[in-house]
Amino acid sequence: MSVILVLVAFSVLLAGGFLAAFFWSVRNGQYDDTYSSSVRILFDDDKPKDPAPPVATPASPMTEHTPNQ
Amino acid sequence: MNCVIAILFCLILRPIAVEVSMGIIITKQDEEKHNVTPESSSNACYHCGEDCGTVPITLHEKLFCCNGCRMVYEILSASNASEYYRFEQHPGLKSVDNAVEKKYAYLDNDEICRDLLEFSEDGVSKIKLFIPAIHCSSCIWLLENLQRLNAGVMHSTVNFVKKEVVITFRDTELSLRQLVELLVSINYIPQLTLESMQKGAKRKVNRGIYYRLGVAGFCFGNIMLFSFPSYLSVNDAVENLLRQNFGLLNILFGIPVAFYSGSVFIVAAYKGLKKRFISIDVPIAAGILVLFFRSAYEIISGTGHGFMDSLGGLVFFLSIGRWYQDKTYQALSFERDYRSYFPVAVTILSDAGVESIIPIKKLKPGMRILVRNQELVPADALLVSGEGSIDYSFVSGESSPVSKKEGDRIFAGGRQVGASIELLVEREVAQSHLTELWNQDMMGAEKQTSWDTILDVISRYFTLMILVLSTVSGIFWWLHDPSQTFLVVTAILIVACPCALAMTYPFSLGGAMRVFGRNSFYLKRTGVVENLSKVDTIVFDKTGTITRNDGLGADFSQLSASQEQLHMVSSLVRHSTHPASVAVYRQLQGFTALPVSGFAEIPARGIQGTVNGHQLKIGSETFVCGTSGTAVSGRVYISVDNVLLGFVGVSNRYRDGMKEVLSELSQRYELHLLSGDNDAELENLLSFFPSRDHLNFNKSPKEKLEYIRSLKASGRKVLMIGDGLNDAGALRESDCGISIADDVYHFSPACDAILESGQFRHLPDFLRFSRTAMRIVFLSIALSFAYNVVGLSFAITGNLSPVVSAILMPLSSVTIVGFVTLSVFISARFSRLDVKS
Numbered sequence: 001m002s003v004i005l006v007l008v009a010f011s012v013l014l015a016g017g018f019l020a021a022f023f024w025s026v027r028n029g030q031y032d033d034t035y036s037s038s039v040r041i042l043f044d045d046d047k048p049k050d051p052a053p054p055v056a057t058p059a060s061p062m063t064e065h066t067p068n069q
Numbered sequence: 070m071n072c073v074i075a076i077l078f079c080l081i082l083r084p085i086a087v088e089v090s091m092g093i094i095i096t097k098q099d100e101e102k103h104n105v106t107p108e109s110s111s112n113a114c115y116h117c118g119e120d121c122g123t124v125p126i127t128l129h130e131k132l133f134c135c136n137g138c139r140m141v142y143e144i145l146s147a148s149n150a151s152e153y154y155r156f157e158q159h160p161g162l163k164s165v166d167n168a169v170e171k172k173y174a175y176l177d178n179d180e181i182c183r184d185l186l187e188f189s190e191d192g193v194s195k196i197k198l199f200i201p202a203i204h205c206s207s208c209i210w211l212l213e214n215l216q217r218l219n220a221g222v223m224h225s226t227v228n229f230v231k232k233e234v235v236i237t238f239r240d241t242e243l244s245l246r247q248l249v250e251l252l253v254s255i256n257y258i259p260q261l262t263l264e265s266m267q268k269g270a271k272r273k274v275n276r277g278i279y280y281r282l283g284v285a286g287f288c289f290g291n292i293m294l295f296s297f298p299s300y301l302s303v304n305d306a307v308e309n310l311l312r313q314n315f316g317l318l319n320i321l322f323g324i325p326v327a328f329y330s331g332s333v334f335i336v337a338a339y340k341g342l343k344k345r346f347i348s349i350d351v352p353i354a355a356g357i358l359v360l361f362f363r364s365a366y367e368i369i370s371g372t373g374h375g376f377m378d379s380l381g382g383l384v385f386f387l388s389i390g391r392w393y394q395d396k397t398y399q400a401l402s403f404e405r406d407y408r409s410y411f412p413v414a415v416t417i418l419s420d421a422g423v424e425s426i427i428p429i430k431k432l433k434p435g436m437r438i439l440v441r442n443q444e445l446v447p448a449d450a451l452l453v454s455g456e457g458s459i460d461y462s463f464v465s466g467e468s469s470p471v472s473k474k475e476g477d478r479i480f481a482g483g484r485q486v487g488a489s490i491e492l493l494v495e496r497e498v499a500q501s502h503l504t505e506l507w508n509q510d511m512m513g514a515e516k517q518t519s520w521d522t523i524l525d526v527i528s529r530y531f532t533l534m535i536l537v538l539s540t541v542s543g544i545f546w547w548l549h550d551p552s553q554t555f556l557v558v559t560a561i562l563i564v565a566c567p568c569a570l571a572m573t574y575p576f577s578l579g580g581a582m583r584v585f586g587r588n589s590f591y592l593k594r595t596g597v598v599e600n601l602s603k604v605d606t607i608v609f610d611k612t613g614t615i616t617r618n619d620g621l622g623a624d625f626s627q628l629s630a631s632q633e634q635l636h637m638v639s640s641l642v643r644h645s646t647h648p649a650s651v652a653v654y655r656q657l658q659g660f661t662a663l664p665v666s667g668f669a670e671i672p673a674r675g676i677q678g679t680v681n682g683h684q685l686k687i688g689s690e691t692f693v694c695g696t697s698g699t700a701v702s703g704r705v706y707i708s709v710d711n712v713l714l715g716f717v718g719v720s721n722r723y724r725d726g727m728k729e730v731l732s733e734l735s736q737r738y739e740l741h742l743l744s745g746d747n748d749a750e751l752e753n754l755l756s757f758f759p760s761r762d763h764l765n766f767n768k769s770p771k772e773k774l775e776y777i778r779s780l781k782a783s784g785r786k787v788l789m790i791g792d793g794l795n796d797a798g799a800l801r802e803s804d805c806g807i808s809i810a811d812d813v814y815h816f817s818p819a820c821d822a823i824l825e826s827g828q829f830r831h832l833p834d835f836l837r838f839s840r841t842a843m844r845i846v847f848l849s850i851a852l853s854f855a856y857n858v859v860g861l862s863f864a865i866t867g868n869l870s871p872v873v874s875a876i877l878m879p880l881s882s883v884t885i886v887g888f889v890t891l892s893v894f895i896s897a898r899f900s901r902l903d904v905k906s
Contacts, residue, residue: 005314012291012318019287026279037231039206042153065887 118159136812145211148218159258160207173253175414175426176246184412185245185261185430189233193223194240198259200252201814203232212257217845219243219251219662232814260815261413266881278395282388285330288322289381295319298376300872315781316368319377333391349528349571351678352535356566357384376563383568386882392399394575394595398586403593403820411498411796415447415522416440418491433726434494439491442646445482449501452477455490458647459483462612466792477500477606482794486646487670523843524574524600525848528567535565536906542865560869564860569853573846576886580893581842588902589825590835591813597821599846600805601839602669603786607798608777610743610791611754612811615731616721617826621652623705624718634709636660637680639811641687644668645676649705649719650687675706683709690716703749707757721750724903726830733833739785741765745795774798790832794818834901841896849889856881 039058114706115131116138126133129146133139145151153160175181189197203212208227214233215222221243225236229762238248243792252259273871295315298308304312328335331354338354341347357380414426416439422708424439429447432438437453440446457473457616473479479492481501521683539561575666578595590597599805609615630638639657642650644665667676675688686693686708693706694713704716724730732739740764742754748766758764765776777799780787789796789803792810797818800806809829817823863869 004311008314008318015287017293019283022283022287023280026276026283031230031276031279033230036209036227039156039209039229042206043210043213 090489091596113159114138115593116155116159116161117593118161121236124263126388137256141390144218144255149212150211150213150217156203156207156210160205163830167675173249176249177244178426178428179428181428182202182245182430189240192239193237194245195235195237196245196248197233197235198249198252198261199231199233200257200259201232201812203227203229203234206353206725210259211255218255219247223805224903235609241429262411275395278388279328281333282385282392284325285381285385285388288326288330289378289385292319292322292326292377292381295322296374296378296871300875312374313371316375319375320365320368322553323361323364323380326381326384327357330388331357334387342512346525347529347532349524349531349567352385352528352562352565352567353571354533356568359559359562360566363563374871376567376871376874378871379878382875382882383566386879387571390575391571393579396579396582397594400526403823410445411447412445416754417557429498432494432498434496435846436494438492438494439489440485440492442487443484445484446479448481448498449496450479450481450492450494452479453493455488457485457490457903460486460648462793465575477601479734486648522574522596523846524570527570531565531567532753535549535561536863538565538861546867556863557867560864561747561861563874564864564869564877565857566641566878567853567857568878569856569885570850571731572882572885573849573889577842577845577849577889577893580890581838581897584838584893584897585822585835588835589813589828590822590831591824592822593820597805598839598842600821601788604738604788604805604836605738606741606780606785607788607790608743608803610739610773610778610789610793610796611742611750612618612721612746613792614790614796615727615742616723621648621719622722623649623652623656624720625656626718627709628715628717630707630709630714636665636715637683637686637709638707640665640680641668641676641678641685644678645670647676650676653705653717654689663814683707684711686711706725720753724829726828728757730830730832734836735759738788738836739763741776741780743768743776743789743799745769745773745793770795770798774802777802790824792817831902838900838902842893845892845896848892849885852888853881853885856885 025031092253112132115132116133119134126135126138126139126143131142133142133271138161139671142151145153160784178187183188183189187197189195200212202208209229212227213225215225215236219242221237221239225234227234236248241249249259249261295318301308313399332348333583333585334357335354337348340351341350360376360380360383363378367373368377369376411429413429415429416424417432417433418424418437418439432448438447438450444540452473452475454475457477457479459473459479460469460470461480461483463481470486471483478495478826481498526700539558542559542561543554546557574749575595578598581598582592582595586597635657639654639660640663642654645651647670663680665678665680668676670676671688671692675686675692677684677686677688679685687705689708690704691710703718703720703721707714707717729739735758740758742758742765743767745768746766748764751766752763759801768776773796777787777789781802781804787803788805788807789799790807790809791800792808796808800808800818800820805822807822807824808817809824809826810817811826813823813825824835856877860869860874860881864871
């Protein structure tokens with residue numbers, strides 16, 4: 001039965017790792033501004049290929065309005 | 070198993086944080102500006118979405134309402150940044166005419182740069198700028214892609230919640246001034262005030278609540294799992310081994326819960342007791358400590374399973390309440406002092422008349438300074454040359470500009486309207502008349518309301534009751550069965566721990582605060598809702614509070630002029646910046662400007678000029694008619710070729726719906742008016758305010774404060790509504806101070822709440838809703854008492870088992886939170902306030 005105790009010890013260790021990850025994310029400032037990152041992830045990284053003025057494409061994932069509480 | 074809980078916890082907490090923080094920033098105003106309906110989009114400006122009028126400017130088959138918007142579009146499309154327009158429709162803000170040229174010249178000064186920059190090394194600089202215009206995802210995209218506009222920018226990150234952007238740039242390629250001017254050119258105007266130069270004084274983010282919440286949640290989850298075997302009453306050797314070891318683990322997890330996450334409550338209770346004040350934290354702290362030590366004793370001595378699961382739940386739920394309550398509007402500041410009102414730099418003149426720029430803190434008495442149109446007088450000074458016309462409306466409440474002649478003394482804080490003036494500084498900035506007003510002792514002290522919160526009152530009786538109850542039942546059991554005494558007394562303290570009670574206040578008032586926030590009424594803390602609900606007297610400031618800030622109104626009924634004459638008047642007044650001219654011009658829009666020759670503005674008298682060969686004179690009676698009768702303020706006389714046409718009545722415009730607001734409020738509240746201005750509008754105001762005795766004019770800031778104090782001394786609970794620096798003392802002294810502002814992100818004096826001026830008509834609704842919120846608090850307090858009675862009946866009879874406690878505690882908390890949240894939502898729906906914007 002002592003195998004359960006070993007497993008428990010491991011699982012606590014693992015969970016502690018997640019707690020540490022949570023601490024890191026708070027320290028990293030991820031909870032300071034919870035809005036920008038939700039938008040930022042949708043931006044394209046690449047530079048636009050066509051320098052000409054773009055056609056207004058409404059079919060962008062972000063035409064929805066910024067949610068309001 | 071427990072790691073799964075931890076993952077879930079981390080995953081869940083963040084989206085909740087996202088959700089809740091959302092409404093912090095996006096004000097209704099922003100929404101309105103950008104919620105352009107598709108119907109109007111045919112004529113809507115491609116950049117800002119405003120109606121383009123009859124003659125739109127077209128470029129690339131897109132319509133623009135003004136050249137400002139077109140220019141921003143050109144800059145962006147020329148720099149491969151036109152994706153800006155893809156994320157939101159019409160993301161821009163209408164450009165305000167901003168004469169940039171010399172405005173930011175002070176940023177070339179090394180000393181000022183040093184103070185503004187976060188760091189600067191090896192040609193790389195970093196600066197944090199507060200930009201109130203940040204409002205949507207396009208803003209984030211553009212500000213984080215500034216390198217497309219200028220290669221000198223290396224990296225930029227937006228903090229949406231605080232409306233800040235941190236920019237790292239190569240200062241060899243791009244100077245700070247160029248960077249700021251770049252931002253201004255695309256209409257993201259950073260706010261640079263004396264406050265942004267105060268290093269170290271910058272607001273720090275308090276992340277402690279997240280750590281405490283995380284620890285409590287983590288330990289709670291694990292304790293629940295390890296407690297599970299003890300809920301099953303199987304009795305064999307293996308199970309017992311597990312139970313023992315799990316019990317020890319529970320103690321291990323209980324330590325951080327009680328002494329890290331729970332420390333806030335213990336410390337708060339201790340501080341309160343030291344001041345002989347019994348707050349709600351006292352029974353909570355007692356509950357936490359008793360839970361921990363009794364459980365530890367039970368587990369170690371092997372007499373029971375302990376209540377560690379209840380302890381974890383208790384602290385976890387309480388921490389959630391704390392977190393919900395502590396939410397603040399980070400982009401708003403409720404504690405502003407004169408530093409955020411004053412500019413960063415000032416132009417000084419050498420003896421030879423050479424202009425140079427120095428940081429404002431270097432300003433010394435004896436220096437000569439130059440103050441241009443619309444600039445602030447930074448220190449008490451003497452007027453050396455030029456015609457001063459100083460707008461003190463923000464500082465003293467006087468509605469019309471005061472004219473000053475050479476040799477006159479000018480107090481700091483006024484704004485020059487008109488041509489540049491030269492001043493001789495008399496006192497340092499920190500010692501000027503205005504700043505001394507701020508620095509008075511009462512400004513420094515933390516505001517104390519004159520009453521205890523409902524929670525304080527209840528917890529005082531509650532704590533007493535629990536003490537009596539535990540003593541009585543302790544004595545009872547001591548006489549009947551002494552072995553049970555310890556168990557029963559601790560059980561009472563455990564079950565009486567007012568977790569549910571402590572949750573009612575943050576969740577109901579926090580909910581109300583969020584409803585207010587959605588209606589552009591921002592509270593400093595949740596407790597302000599209660600203050601609002603108890604108010605019985607409302608004191609209004611006049612200038613800028615019940616009157617509008619955006620210019621005067623003009624009444625043409627006393628003027629008999631032809632269209633052609635009006636056309637000429639319009640052409641003449643557009644050359645003057647005097648508020649009366651601006652008001653007249655606003656009423657006469659739609660005329661094309663005719664050329665004016667011989668234009669002259671005679672300060673404090675009027676303007677004259679020749680249009681179409683006709684000689685026009687506009688101004689005071691003395692100036693226009695040549696008579697020296699008693700001047701009636703608020704009348705602008707107009708003559709064409711020395712023939713008097715009559716006068717235009719110029720007066721303050723009251724806020725929309727003011728009459729309805731005041732008549733509705735007067736049914737329940739005693740209304741007062743406290744103005745720094747003269748009593749020219751007494752007649753008008755008498756029809757709004759019930760009693761002449763409550764109308765006070767020509768009050769200095771100090772007198773305003775005294776007035777509030779005397780009202781409070783007579784037992785009244787005072788709500789003060791003001792807007793200017795002259796109200797700062799009164800706002801502070803009142804039980805609840807609301808500062809009203811056209812733009813909530815710009816300067817407003819220290820206060821308890823900031824109201825966006827467009828929402829003034831909702832004032833009665835806000836007050837009513839605050840009372841509704843308090844009724845919800847009372848109801849949920851009754852509900853939580855019911856739970857306590859059930860719990861206590863278990864405890865007193867000696868039947869409180871860990872399972873009962875572990876079920877009762879979360880059950881009561883969850884139902885209370887559910888009840889409160891739901892009722893706030895429902896009652897908001899039935900009020901006249903917006904639930905969702």
